[in-house]
Amino acid sequence: MGNKSSLFLRNEEIAQIQEETGFTPNQIERLFSRFTSLDRNDCGTLSREDLMRIPELAINPLCERIVHSFFAESNDDRVNFRQFMNVLAHFRPLRDNKQSKLNSREEKLKFAFKMYDLDDDGVISRDELLSILHMMVGANISQDQLVSIAERTILEADLCCQGKISFEDFCKALDRTDVDQKMSIRFLN
């Protein structure tokens, strides 16, 4: 049992997170207790292994990408509670009355886009799409078919004919999708 005194949330911290993310204090406390239970070493930050250890997440086909997306902003491969909350804030429903910059439609789409765009060059290339498809569709299908699906997908979205999907193309392709509905969860109070 480590020294837990450093792991309590101070009120000004709650206020700050509330300001940044739009979560209610109750939601923050609840998520904080989840955070500390994930934090096996009691050091106030999470490592990739801490997240990978969640059993259901481990069998998610996109597990690696999801975990990776939490560490996009951190330099030292650890994520503290504020960074953790900043990521989760993307999934707050838009229609909650408290607005914040993080859960707009564009931010949600940007979050998803970045998960495809592994090399961070602002476009989804054929290989990036292919690797996601490979994770989701699985092994039962031939590589050739996957390639043609990926090519078809890019052809359909790519408006500037560069063989890649830019963020604008991505938004355009999902014009009809209710992104708020698809990418929100109800955080318990």
Next chain:
Amino acid sequence: EGHKMERYPISIVDFARVKTPFIIGIWILSASIAKIGFHMTPKLHLIFPESCLLIVVGVVIGVVLYFCTDVAVSPLTPNTFFFYMLPPIILDAGYFMPNRLFFDNLGTILLMAVVGTIFNIATIGGSLYACGVMGIYGEGETPGLMDVFLFASLISAVDPVAVLAVFEEIHVNEILYIVVFGESLLNDAVTVVMYHMMESYNEIGLDKIIAQDIASGVGSFFVVALGGTAIGIIWGFLTGLVTRFTDHVRVIEPIFIFVMAYLAYLNAEIFHMSGILAITFCGITMKNYVESNISQKSHTTVKYALKMLSSSAETIIFMFLGVATVNNKHVWNTWFVVLTIAFCSVFRVIGVIWLSALANRFRLHKLSRVDQFVMSYGGLRGAVAFALVLLVDENVVKQKNMFVTTTIAVIYFTVFLQGITIKPLVKILNVKRANKRKPTMNERIHERFMDHLMAGIEDIVGKTGNYNVRDKFKRFDNRFIRPLLIRDLKGAEPKIIETYSKLTMRDAMEVMRRNPSTI
């Protein structure tokens, strides 16, 4: 051998032999012709929902029959309704149910269907009885407590046939549609249980009911609902399994789908469980597996045959409802009719407001005031209520004829007044409309991607939500069920591949259409 044959006749007239099928044929023919007529008449079908016009035609035919023949003709008997006309409509609904949407909103739907219907039965029954005690209905016309509740239990349930008939035409947004329509399908369990419960309480007698009867009533609700669902799911899996082996005899593929779903319905009815739930869930379950097994042509056959069967059944039901209106057994009690209509509408609104407030505490997407209005306004009553009221035993319930008349009045009120006004109201209130199109490749892939992402986020947050549960089910399905029921498995994401092949097929057709010389 009535008369002796003397010479060989050139021809004989023998109507008696073909009477029944011939009359059925005539009914279907006239209903279909009436339907063509409405759609050809300019503007008529823009103002009235089809169901209203069919009822009107039914009334006209009823009047003609009433004056031309001396026998009162009432073709809508409970048996023909429940055994032959209801199953195709419900199977069509279940088979083409947007599963995802249905299960995403299941909580709200169940709340409305179970708690909402019980609430309506209790309040409508209670208020009608209270008015009866005050003597408003007049001497000798006042029904007893159990009679009133029997009536309330059949009039409270929203009718899937009427709701479908009206909502198919107005194209409200999908969440609104699935909530109202899902409620109308799932409340059947409540209706069946309450109806049988009140019926047998009536026979036992009010003063002899003990706590055990009430406890068994509550218990039987779970048996009826869960039993019906389980029977449906089992038959659905069986259908999937059978179609796994039909690749050599493609022509009989559609038959399995129809017959096995119908058997699921009858199977549930044998045990007095909810047949509607059974056939709905049979359709929902089988679709997942049958679609990958049967050929494209069989699929088209299933689709059109189901659509045709259900729309003709619906047409005939509304026409028969009209015909059945014209009979000489009506007992019109103005107060009873007016109060029933008033209580039905008022308590529907109160129930919806109350339950949506409850549901909104748990929903990600809140039901707005406008949504609530359309939900309460879309609570149409229809032929299920009518068939149930016909089943009432006249020897036990003395006011049966008054109940029949009132039920007809309520159906007319909801189908005509609410049915006609809902379309303009939806326009005035600016309710979000549905935009139905096949998903593009990008939508299919990115939306699936988002599902996985959200399931992952829910796992990280430590919350069991929709995404989480769906993910678990999909994994289980892919590992254990699909390999068993599906002939050749196409990876873990059949939908992505399906969308791909559909789109390439469409492109190929387009190329062929443009360059006919290449063929």
